[in-house]
Amino acid sequence: MTSPLAFITGASSGIGQALAQHYFLQGWDLALPARRPAELAAWCRAQGWPEARWRVYGADVAHVDSIVTAGQACLAAQGVPDVVIANAGISVGMDSAVLEDIDVMARTLAVNNTGMAATFHPFIGPMRERGRGALVGVASVAAIRGLPGHGAYCASKAGVVAYCESLRGELRGSGVRVVTIAPGYIDTPLTRANRYAMPFLMPADRFAAQAARAIARGVSYRVIPWQMGVVAKLLRVLPNPLFDALLAGKPRKARAGHTGPQ
Template sequence: MTMKVFITGASSGIGEALAYEYAKRHPHQDTTIGLAARRSGHLQALQHTLETSYGVKCEVYALDVRDGDALTAAAQHFIQHHGTPNVVIGSAGVSSGTLTENAADTDAFQAVMDINVMGLVNTFQPFIHAMHAAAASGHNAQLVGIASVAGVRGLPGAGAYSASKAAAIAYLESLRVEMLHHNIAVTTIAPGYIRTPMTNINTYKMPFLMDVDIAAHKFVSAIERKRRFVVIPWQMGWVARLMRFIPPVLWDYLAKNAPHKPRINVE
């Protein structure tokens, strides 16, 4: 079966693991994976590994998801040379501890929101019209956004990240309903703690921490089942359900002394 996938944030973490997972599931020349991220060298190394180890074809797009024109050009190139992708995955994301009281964190707030929210819009928009036509012809067409459990409730010291992931969840829900008219599935994946470079800097305990390759396997299984919204690992799904219904006064009491994510430079 022909499989065409386009993934942003593919140079590390969840995006890279998803590229490996698709190559493992569809290890033949009928599989094409578009790899988009800022770090060209990492993408080229990944391309070489996937092509030599699994026989898939890869296209590398060194770009920043904040650059809508670059993503439009990448989408046009991919479609022109390989056809409309079956699945487009917006996996690019950043996280940093932020405090509104610190003027120096304002730029970090902007960067986190731009990458984690507008990056999804920029990723999906240039593919949608082609996916309309593909879906009308009976082909699978699916958009996938990586959100986070951190978007369920606001976490202290992570205002930018929580806000961006809450916005991503709401945006993806809106998009899912919009795409129903075109038979394009939309899947929101809200991970808990996944072992990636993003979580490696955390100095606090991370319950239900999952290795990224295991997470990617579960993500792709959920995508193939066209899940609308899924929290992985499942234990964090129950935590998320509980978080939604905690009254604000109790949430404030429980969360006020929660550990803060380290501050890092976000560019």
């Protein structure tokens, strides 16, 4: 018997790295695309992981050909994954009144949305032919409502939810499951830069364990931690004037190259 295989983008840090650790410790083999493959490979070796159980592929999720090639290389070298987790993403504040921030939005969508579809692309046919597998899109509770100064990220994560829902319908009956995981605030290098309160902040390893359980169960959509799911639902039904007033004057996500208040 061979070990199950997980293909995970964004495993160089944060949520992706926690997911890689979790799956490895559960006996899975790993396929890990990265923009800096040497650094990720060095990290894997530092964990004491046998090299027969993991492989790193050089790839940039922002470029379709790059991540598709990595997926094809995985198929050739390791076979069809049991789980593909499109986790790679970027989160940068933006101001639409500033022209260069439109480029920030374009790159955010290229990574968080087009990059997700390109990550899944090489595996859909082989998984469908095999009759099983899971394609996992990592969204965010930021998909629920637009946050001031965070338009690119919120739009991209709302797009992740809608895209995965569409793909789930397309693959219905094929045996291939599509799972959407929407993290709340998870303790990672990315969130440590936030300048606002982060309720129900969860350690990355706990998030990874809960996400893996949801993926194994084949749930279609799961917010982690569950408390943020309740908060998200309440925000969704909040009338617009109250929602706008609630966020008025709150600190915003830092724009690219900016660290001061905005």
